[in-house]
Amino acid sequence: MELLSALNWRYATKKMNGEKVDQNLVDQILEAAYLAPTSSGLQPFQVFVISNEELKEKIKPIAYNQSQITDASHVLVFAAWDNYTEERISTVFTRMVTERNMPEEAVADYKNNLIAMYTPRPAEVNFDHAARQSYIGFGMAIAAAAELKVDATPMEGFVADQLDELLGLREKGLRSTTILTLGYRDAANDWLVNLKKVRTPKEEFLTILD
Numbered sequence: 524m525e526l527l528s529a530l531n532w533r534y535a536t537k538k539m540n541g542e543k544v545d546q547n548l549v550d551q552i553l554e555a556a557y558l559a560p561t562s563s564g565l566q567p568f569q570v571f572v573i574s575n576e577e578l579k580e581k582i583k584p585i586a587y588n589q590s591q592i593t594d595a596s597h598v599l600v601f602a603a604w605d606n607y608t609e610e611r612i613s614t615v616f617t618r619m620v621t622e623r624n625m626p627e628e629a630v631a632d633y634k635n636n637l638i639a640m641y642t643p644r645p646a647e648v649n650f651d652h653a654a655r656q657s658y659i660g661f662g663m664a665i666a667a668a669a670e671l672k673v674d675a676t677p678m679e680g681f682v683a684d685q686l687d688e689l690l691g692l693r694e695k696g697l698r699s700t701t702i703l704t705l706g707y708r709d710a711a712n713d714w715l716v717n718l719k720k721v722r723t724p725k726e727e728f729l730t731i732l733d
Contacts, residue, residue: 539594604653
């Protein structure tokens with residue numbers, strides 16, 4: 524299976540060589556994140572695609588000076604909705620019925636049930652749920668990059684509040700969740716590149732319930 528081979532090839536690249544990734548490859552990685560499944564199809568996150576060198580320099584100290592930020596070709600910032608609102612949910616369902624040429628009544632009960640379930644909850648609970656949806660797209664992007672032989676570094680090591688301020692995310696009703704850097708490995712200077720991939724033994728990882 525080509526995907527498994529790609530996942531065995533990939534690793535969390537610690538040193539990148541600064542080489543640019545072709546835009547066509549970046550677009551395919553973004554498409555994988557875009558097509559990711561999300562709860563009720565709400566797609567409650569956005570991806571910010573950063574290649575501007577000055578902006579990457581500003582992000583680097585926020586990400587504890589990890590060199591991949593500035594050595595990468597592109598930095599992807601995944602940002603989730605800060606809350607579920609009636610307006611946001613209704614917008615998704617209006618788009619859905621329009622593009623599927625369906626009457627609004629066909630999904631009205633489902634939409635109203637979501638609104639009744641989500642909107643009374645604390646904003647932090649809803650953000651946590653939306654953040655988990657962003658991780659699905661994040662994982663899809665990582666897998667797509669591996670298939671395309673583009674190196675990637677998944678990052679949670681950054682100060683979210685500072686990144687939110689730098690990118691103006693709060694004003695957009697968003698909060699950063701993860702970063703994914705895209706580029707190519709500097710094999711001569713990356714201490715992790717040749718180390719064996721280690722995982723929990725499968726007999727511990729898997730529980731088979733026949």
